[in-house]
Amino acid sequence: MLTIGLNMYHAVALGAFLSWLGGVITDKVSLLSRYCIPAPLVGGLCFSILNCILYSMGIASINFDATLQTVFMIMFFTTVGFTVSIPALLKGGKAVILCLAISIVMIPLQNFLGGGVMALFGRDPLLGIGCGSIALVGGPGTAAAFGPDLEAAGVVGGSVVSIAAATFGLVAGSLMGGPTAKRLIEKHDLRPAPVTAGGTTPSAALATDVASEDERFISDSPRFVKGFMLLLLAVGIGNQVSVWLTALTGLTFPAYIGAMLVAVVVRNVMDGVHVSYPAEEIDTMGNMFLSIFLAMALAGLKLWELIDLAMPMVICLVLQCVVMFLFSYFVVFNVMGRNYDAAVMTAGFIGFAMGATSNAMANMQVVTKKYGPSPVAYFAIPMVGGMFIDFFNAVLIAANIGWWT
DSSP: OEEEEEOHHHHHHHHHHHHHHHHHHHHHOHHHHHTTOOHHHHHHHHHHHHHHHHHHTTSEEEEEOOHHHHHHHHHHHHHHHHTOOHHHHHHHHHHHHHHHHHHHHHHHHHHHHHHHHHHHTTSOHHHHHHTTTTTTTTHHHHHHHHHHHHHHTTOTTHHHHHHHHHHHHHHHHHHHHHHHHHHHHHHTTOOOOOOOTTOSOHHHHHHHHHHOSSOOOOOOHHHHHHHHHHHHHHHHHHHHHHHHHHHHHOOOOOTTHHHHHHHHHHHHHHHHTTOOOOHHHHHHHHHHHHHHHHHHHHHTOOGGGGGGGHHHHHHHHHHHHHHHHHHIIIIIHHHTTSSHHHHHHHHHHHHHHHTOHHHHHHHHHHHHHHHOOOHHHHHHHHHIIIIIHHHHHHHHHHHHHHHHO
16 A cells, blocks of 8 residues: 655645635535535545545555644634633623533533443443544534544544544534524523614624624734734743643643633733733634644544444434433523523524534524524623633543543
8 A cells, every 4th residue: 555645844735725625615515504514624524535535445545744733723722712801701791601601511411421322332431522522512623632632542543533523513513503492482482682772782792793703804914913922922831831730730631721821811911901912813813723723633534443433423422412402401591591592592502512603603693583683692602602611621621531541
């Protein structure tokens, strides 16, 4: 069999091409757009399927240096840390805090369910975490980041399982959210709260800003340079913070956790002393880093490792869907207030707790288009799903991995 090796420069060029290819495919295939499947995921999967076919036929095996993939991963999660604004959390009030609390509860629930199912099949319980919050609450980005950590802990196929489960979660989250909210709204005869004379509330306006994926803004070179320097500062200091955390706790944290923590501190110190923070610029860089990192991670999947894990994975993911429906229907809806906003937030919760924030926003858009607006939901869900939950998920995943090993 011919072995083709790509160095790190070839690999990043491949990632850029696959991200573009995925964008072309998602534009042409409406089904992919409907379920909010990320373009880099599509492009990367196309390459991994091709590689799997070549490997299965004994023709060739394509491998590449993942050095820059790790760099882009750390940079992306550092930008996530910069989104955590403590004043914004406090201003969000009861809805954001309650939504964050129930989201945190969902993380170990998904992990212990996944670990338990895999253990029943005689598989490594850590594979269940790959089918748990790594893939579902975390989404494709977290799955691609933690897959190598699972494999470092001795789990063969950890990356493949995590990415495959995350892809399933994106579709399942989109399919489940709208119907669940519809049932709640019609069963309890719920109606949206009347809009005030002033029109759009500040919360709704902020929600639109947070949720926007193709946002346009006016900037200049100094702001982009400032944002990039802040990223490098957080990454450099965060590397040492990660070393200290591992030594202090004995837990194995992902490479980016220290950088995320430093980014949180830097962001909130800047807010506290009223120094201009380049939010849009850092967010744009985060999207760039995620696209390249995700395309490279997907391209490197060894899909042939999924064959022996197919049945346990299917059962595990079906049970995750059942538990998600029950938890959302009976817990999320009741905790969030049993009103129209709570029903819309239930759809959004299913979206990001099974897939990504984009799925959550798509779910809520479908519901509100039919039944009416929900400014509270449009504020709370992107705040939690897009800003806060990734941080808590990373910490709890590390704790769960430590528990199972």
